[in-house]
Amino acid sequence: MSRIRIVVGPQAFDLGQEYAALVTGDVDSGAVAAFVGRVRDFGSDSVMTLEHYPGMTEKALAAIVDTACARWPLAAVTVIHRVGRLAAGDEIVLVLTASRHRRAAYDANAYIMDYLKTEAPFWKLEQNSAGRQWVEAREEDDTERQRWEAP
Amino acid sequence: MSRIRIVVGPQAFDLGQEYAALVTGDVDSGAVAAFVGRVRDFGSDSVMTLEHYPGMTEKALAAIVDTACARWPLAAVTVIHRVGRLAAGDEIVLVLTASRHRRAAYDANAYIMDYLKTEAPFWKLEQNSAGRQWVEAREEDDTERQRWEAP
Amino acid sequence: MKTLHLVYFARLREAFGSAGETLATDAATAADLVAELAARGGVWLAELGGGRVFRVAINQDMAQLGDALPDGAEVAIFPPVTGG
Amino acid sequence: MKTLHLVYFARLREAFGSAGETLATDAATAADLVAELAARGGVWLAELGGGRVFRVAINQDMAQLGDALPDGAEVAIFPPVTGG
Numbered sequence: 001m002s003r004i005r006i007v008v009g010p011q012a013f014d015l016g017q018e019y020a021a022l023v024t025g026d027v028d029s030g031a032v033a034a035f036v037g038r039v040r041d042f043g044s045d046s047v048m049t050l051e052h053y054p055g056m057t058e059k060a061l062a063a064i065v066d067t068a069c070a071r072w073p074l075a076a077v078t079v080i081h082r083v084g085r086l087a088a089g090d091e092i093v094l095v096l097t098a099s100r101h102r103r104a105a106y107d108a109n110a111y112i113m114d115y116l117k118t119e120a121p122f123w124k125l126e127q128n129s130a131g132r133q134w135v136e137a138r139e140e141d142d143t144e145r146q147r148w149e150a151p
Numbered sequence: 152m153s154r155i156r157i158v159v160g161p162q163a164f165d166l167g168q169e170y171a172a173l174v175t176g177d178v179d180s181g182a183v184a185a186f187v188g189r190v191r192d193f194g195s196d197s198v199m200t201l202e203h204y205p206g207m208t209e210k211a212l213a214a215i216v217d218t219a220c221a222r223w224p225l226a227a228v229t230v231i232h233r234v235g236r237l238a239a240g241d242e243i244v245l246v247l248t249a250s251r252h253r254r255a256a257y258d259a260n261a262y263i264m265d266y267l268k269t270e271a272p273f274w275k276l277e278q279n280s281a282g283r284q285w286v287e288a289r290e291e292d293d294t295e296r297q298r299w300e301a302p
Numbered sequence: 303m304k305t306l307h308l309v310y311f312a313r314l315r316e317a318f319g320s321a322g323e324t325l326a327t328d329a330a331t332a333a334d335l336v337a338e339l340a341a342r343g344g345v346w347l348a349e350l351g352g353g354r355v356f357r358v359a360i361n362q363d364m365a366q367l368g369d370a371l372p373d374g375a376e377v378a379i380f381p382p383v384t385g386g
Numbered sequence: 387m388k389t390l391h392l393v394y395f396a397r398l399r400e401a402f403g404s405a406g407e408t409l410a411t412d413a414a415t416a417a418d419l420v421a422e423l424a425a426r427g428g429v430w431l432a433e434l435g436g437g438r439v440f441r442v443a444i445n446q447d448m449a450q451l452g453d454a455l456p457d458g459a460e461v462a463i464f465p466p467v468t469g470g
Contacts, residue, residue: 016167019187027192027239033260034185036170037386040251041178050385051312053378056362081385088178093386100191102470103295106261109184113253113386119364121378122385123312134313137355137382144254188470201469202396204462207446232469244470253386264470270448272462273469274396285397288439288466 002069003076006061010084013094022076022096029075029098033105041088043128050083053121064115072104114145153220154227157212161235164245173227173247180226180249184256186264192239194279201234204272215266223255265296304373311380317345332358333367388457395464401429416442417451
């Protein structure tokens with residue numbers, strides 16, 4: 001069984017602390033991959049608001065992580081996604097994957113991010129001095145997800 | 152120009168601190184990938200000693216990172232590799248890659264690790280109550296490197 | 303007649319001026335429901351009438367338009383997701 | 387005649403009982419040098435005579451056996467690397 005931690009909420013996270021919590025006492029995971037997604041600057045006074053679908057969000061993330069755990073030998077997975085108001089440079093999402101194998105840690109991490117980007121119900125609203133707009137989904141994200149579905 | 156930090160030495164590193172140093176003041180890198188390689192437990196009282204080729208090590212790592220920077224749009228890269236005596240659970244290597252693009256951060260990170268594993272002059276000696284032995288190179292590592300060389 | 307609990311998110315929530323509603327309907331599938339809502343005209347037609355892309359979830363699972371709607375289901379309609 | 391600064395690492399350093407040596411030689415290529423060392427017999431032949439895999443670096447760059455050896459070069463011989 002993989003150790004799984006999924007958090008959705010407004011609180012900031014600390015990569016160092018999450019890494020330490022993931023690996024403490026684990027002398028079998030030779031490989032840990034991490035991904036941090038951050039708010040990019042999109043103009044003066046830029047503020048991003050992350051909306052989500054409470055309940056479904058956690059369910060969707062759990063399903064994605066379970067699928068990753070079935071596909072790769074993972075000792076532990078952490079997924080944290082923030083919601084609410086964020087500023088440029090703030091962290092949005094963290095994915096940590098621990099495995100005996102380097103390739104499994106990398107691939108499972110990218111898999112989780114690719115599915116999170118296309119299946120987990122979060123929406124970004126960008127606001128700055130020029131106005132406000134909902135971020136449009138990128139076709140590229142669908143393409144990146146699809147590579148995991150190839151026969 | 153990418154910001155590049157390469158460290159080879161006996162000191163432990165702190166993922167959280169290295170991440171913070173990498174991204175502080177950078178509101179353009181929406182994606183940061185990290186990889187941490189750790190000493191796996193290989194028996195009671197296990198101790199690992201990392202030997203390297205001073206001078207060539209730094210040169211080889213710099214060449215690998217430069218190639219990655221030419222191939223992907225990277226804002227910053229950190230590579231830290233420890234040498235000397237390490238115990239089970241200790242961190243050996245850290246690679247951090249920051250980019251505007253998620254896929255670039257992941258791929259450049261895996262590329263650097265794959266080349267580090269096959270081109271950078273480090274050698275692992277394992278010692279425990281059962282004896283001592285130099286770790287043998289794994290064919291798998293060559294295979295993983297070769298996928299970056301496909302036409 | 304069945305009862306559905308509809309919820310709207312993000313751009314659609316703002317366009318409809320509503321976070322959700324409880325609806326008594328004969329819609330058998332998600333496609334039927336979407337057609338019924340689009341028939342309201344105005345912003346409903348603009349968003350659900352074919353011109354724009356949207357997603358449907360039934361009881362908090364991503365669904366296809368052909369999927370059946372159980373009585374009492376929570377049905378969410380929202381734009382393609384943009385988290386991460 | 388040229389002068390080479392040889393360095394050995396890891397398992398080879400231990401097998402040869404030496405971290406390196408300065409050698410006056412006529413070896414034109416890395417292959418010539420390896421043949422000259424293997425001709426010493428014993429552990430040199432065992433490690434460099436074809437039975438085991440090793441790597442060569444010339445002036446701290448990975449090299450092929452056919453590569454030329456400049457006068458004064460630092461030539462390293464070591465097992466396949468196992469870092470990371």
